Structure formats: structure tokens, C-alpha cells
Amino acid sequence: MNVTTHPDMLHARAIGPLPADHPPVARPRVGVLLVNLGTPDGTDKTSMRRYLAEFLSDRRVIEWPRALWYPILYGIVLNTRPKKSGALYDKIWNREKNESPLRTFTRSQAEKLADALSDQSHVMVDWAMRYGNPSIASVLDRMTKAGCDRIVMFPLYPQYSATTTATVNDKFFEALVAMRWMPAVRTVPAYHDEPVYIDALARSIEKHLATLDFEPEVVIASYHGIPQSYFKRGDPYHCHCQKTTRLLRERLGWDKGKLITCFQSRFGPEEWLQPYTDKTVEKLAADGVKSIAVFNPGFVSDCLETLEEIAGEAEEIFHEHGGKNFTHIPCLNDGEDGMAVIEAMVRRELGGWA
Ligand SMILES: C=CC1=C(C)c2cc3[nH]c(cc4nc(cc5[nH]c(cc1n2)c(C)c5CCC(=O)O)C(CCC(=O)O)=C4C)c(C)c3C=C
Numbered sequence: 296m297n298v299t300t301h302p303d304m305l306h307a308r309a310i311g312p313l314p315a316d317h318p319p320v321a322r323p324r325v326g327v328l329l330v331n332l333g334t335p336d337g338t339d340k341t342s343m344r345r346y347l348a349e350f351l352s353d354r355r356v357i358e359w360p361r362a363l364w365y366p367i368l369y370g371i372v373l374n375t376r377p378k379k380s381g382a383l384y385d386k387i388w389n390r391e392k393n394e395s396p397l398r399t400f401t402r403s404q405a406e407k408l409a410d411a412l413s414d415q416s417h418v419m420v421d422w423a424m425r426y427g428n429p430s431i432a433s434v435l436d437r438m439t440k441a442g443c444d445r446i447v448m449f450p451l452y453p454q455y456s457a458t459t460t461a462t463v464n465d466k467f468f469e470a471l472v473a474m475r476w477m478p479a480v481r482t483v484p485a486y487h488d489e490p491v492y493i494d495a496l497a498r499s500i501e502k503h504l505a506t507l508d509f510e511p512e513v514v515i516a517s518y519h520g521i522p523q524s525y526f527k528r529g530d531p532y533h534c535h536c537q538k539t540t541r542l543l544r545e546r547l548g549w550d551k552g553k554l555i556t557c558f559q560s561r562f563g564p565e566e567w568l569q570p571y572t573d574k575t576v577e578k579l580a581a582d583g584v585k586s587i588a589v590f591n592p593g594f595v596s597d598c599l600e601t602l603e604e605i606a607g608e609a610e611e612i613f614h615e616h617g618g619k620n621f622t623h624i625p626c627l628n629d630g631e632d633g634m635a636v637i638e639a640m641v642r643r644e645l646g647g648w649a
């Protein structure tokens with residue numbers, strides 16, 4: 296029988312040289328897959344519609360019975376929202392790369408993580424999106440073809456929610472279902488109370504405030520909301536957010552009035568977690584507070600919800616109601632502090648594998 300020698304290959308090491316007609320077997324590696332929410336491919340109506348249709352068809356995101364939700368989704372939402380949301384994305388679009396900031400930051404986080412893990416020669420890092428591109432299945436396929444027989448998958452959400460963390464896990468496991476040779480997998484848990492994360496947030500706040508010529512009277516930790524009903528049915532997201540703020544307050548040595556928790560980005564007619572960020576900003580200004588800062592601890596990267604809704608809309612609301620000084624503190628993004636968090640979580644989960 297013809298044989299080829301592949302000294303690097305798993306098969307060669309296990310049972311000797313590989314027969315020529317053997318399916319290719321790559322050198323074994325450990326994969327690290329970063330996954331964020333997702334983003335449209337463009338701001339045009341077609342791209343927006345495709346993205347929103349995938350996002351808003353997710354049963355983890357909208358729990359209403361399909362018979363009730365789909366007529367609203369396909370009859371109203373997908374005929375109106377793509378244009379409206381596209382115009383908002385247009386305001387924050389990264390024109391140089393022709394992509395959204397979320398995609399730019401996620402790619403950069405993966406590249407910087409790969410550099411940080413360069414001491415681990417058999418670890419490869421890649422990134423994907425839960426909705427839109429690159430899809431989890433396509434990246435997983437690339438990783439397994441490159442030899443990853445163990446994968447650490449990291450949903451990039453500090454606070455757990457079924458609407459985010461769980462649906463990323465669902466999509467990841469759905470892709471595994473289709474595989475003959477399935478890698479061993481680990482998923483990175485929520486890290487809302489990890490000291491490295493709290494410390495990174497505190498440092499980024501302190502550094503930002505040191506650049507200002509005013510001292511905010513109130514600092515708002517603004518998290519993405521979820522419907523109140525999801526919380527009542529057991530989603531721990533609200534508790535995770537409250538704990539992050541409490542630990543951060545303790546780390547910064549601030550009192551309860553100085554650092555408050557709010558929830559933004561309501562969608563639909565239901566009641567969402569409260570207090571709402573926009574209403575709080577409005578009330579603070581109306582009550583005579585002149586200087587505030589807002590930051591978004593639940594967002595690993597700046598995106599539509601932070602750059603447009605907070606740095607854009609919330610600032611306008613504050614000024615319209617009599618506020619004077621408003622500052623948005625950027626997310627941890629791909630900065631040194633943010634990368635330290637991602638690297639620490641990944642190194643911990645690689646334990647015994649790398
Ligand atoms: C019922 C709808 C939604 C739930 C629940 C929800 C939860 C949720 N989302 C994030 C993080 C992000 N959401 C982003 C955009 C976005 N979110 C919704 C709806 C729900 N989110 C929509 C319809 C959109 C698209 C934009 C729009 O049309 O308004 C983003 C930004 C993505 C980007 O490309 O910049 C992020 C990030 C969290 C953390 C969360 C629950 C905890």
C-alpha cells in the first residue's frame with residue numbers, strides 16, 4: 296500500500312504513516328472562538344432586513360407564540376424597522392472598513408487575543424457572530440478543518456441572559472450536531488463578578504474621568520434591557536447587572552447615588568427592566584443635575600446601542616432638558632484593559648488543554 300508520512304499529524308502519531316487514500320487529518324489544535332451578537336452586512340434595506348429577520352425570529356429573543364409574533368414581524372416590523380435602523384447604523388458605520396464598529400472591534404479582539412496567546416503554538420483564535428456574518432457554523436467548519444479537536448467558545452457577554460449567552464450556545468451546539476467528527480467543547484461562562492473585569496471597568500472609568508474638565512455628579516451604568524417577564528421567569532440577567540454595579544461601586548469607593556444602574560434599548564410594547572436609561576437621563580436633567588457620565592458595562596464593544604443610543608440620543612435628551620456636561624465612557628473594546636479580561640477568561644478555560 297502507498298503511504299505518505301505526515302510527522303505532524305494526529306493519525307501519524309497515533310498509528311504511524313497515513314495511507315495515501317486516507318481522508319486528510321490535520322495536526323491537532325485547540326481553538327478559541329469569540330462570538331458576539333452580530334450586525335448587518337450593510338446599512339441598506341436588504342441587508343438590514345436580512346439581519347433583523349434572523350435576529351427577531353430567534354425564540355430566545357422574542358418569546359411570544361409564533362402565531363402571534365410572525366404576522367407582526369413580517370407584516371409590520373420588517374417593513375418599517377430596516378429603513379429606520381439602517382439610518383441609525385449609517386451614523387456610526389466604519390466607512391474605512393465598510394462594516395459596523397461591532398464587527399471591527401470583534402475582529403480586532405480576536406487578532407489581539409491570538410497575539411497574546413502566541414506562547415501557545417497549537418492554539419488558534421477565530422471569531423464569529425450569532426446573527427449575520429461570519430456565522431458560527433462557517434467558522435467552526437474552518438476551525439475543525441484546521442485541526443481543532445478541542446474548542447473553547449466564548450460568548451462575549453459579561454452578564455448571562457437567555458437572550459444572548461444561551462442563544463449563542465444554542466447556535467454553536469446546533470452547528471456541532473451536523474458534524475461527524477465533533478470537537479470536545481467548553482463554553483466560557485458569564486464573568487459579571489470576576490475581579491479582572493471589575494478592575495478593568497474601574498480603570499477605564501477612572502482614566503476617562505481624569506481627562507474631563509468637569510466632575511460628573513452622577514455616573515450611569517447603562518445595560519441593555521430585556522423584557523421584565525423574562526426576568527420574572529428566571530433569567531438571572533438583572534441580578535448579574537446589579538452585582539456588576541455593586542462591585543464596581545465598592546471598587547471605586549463611590550456611594551449609591553453616584554453610580555446608578557439603568558437599562559436601555561427597549562423594544563416593543565412590553566414592560567422592560569427598569570429604570571430606563573433615557574427616562575433617567577431626562578429626569579436627572581430636569582431635577583437640576585448638570586453633569587453626568589454614562590457607560591455600558593454589559594457591552595464588550597461599542598456598537599449601535601452605545602454609540603448612537605447613548606453617545607448620540609441620550610446626550611441630546613440630557614441637553615434638551617437642561618443638562619450641561621455629558622460624557623460617554625467608551626466600552627472596553629480592544630484596549631489593554633479589555634483585552635486583559637478576555638485573555639484572563641480564555642486562559643482559565645484553556646486550563647489542562649493548552
Ligand atoms: C426583543 C428584542 C431584543 C432583546 C431581548 C435584546 C437583548 C439584548 N441585546 C443585547 C446587545 C445588543 N443588541 C443590539 C442591537 C439590537 N437589539 C435588538 C433587540 C433586542 N435585544 C435589536 C432589534 C437590535 C438591532 C438594532 C435595532 O434595530 O435597534 C446590539 C448592537 C449590534 C450592532 O450591530 O451594533 C447589541 C450589542 C444584549 C446585551 C441584550 C440582552 C442582555
Ligand SMILES: [Fe+2]
Pocket residue numbers: 519560
Ligand atoms: Fe439588543
Ligand SMILES: [Fe+2]
Pocket residue numbers: 533534537
Ligand atoms: Fe435580582
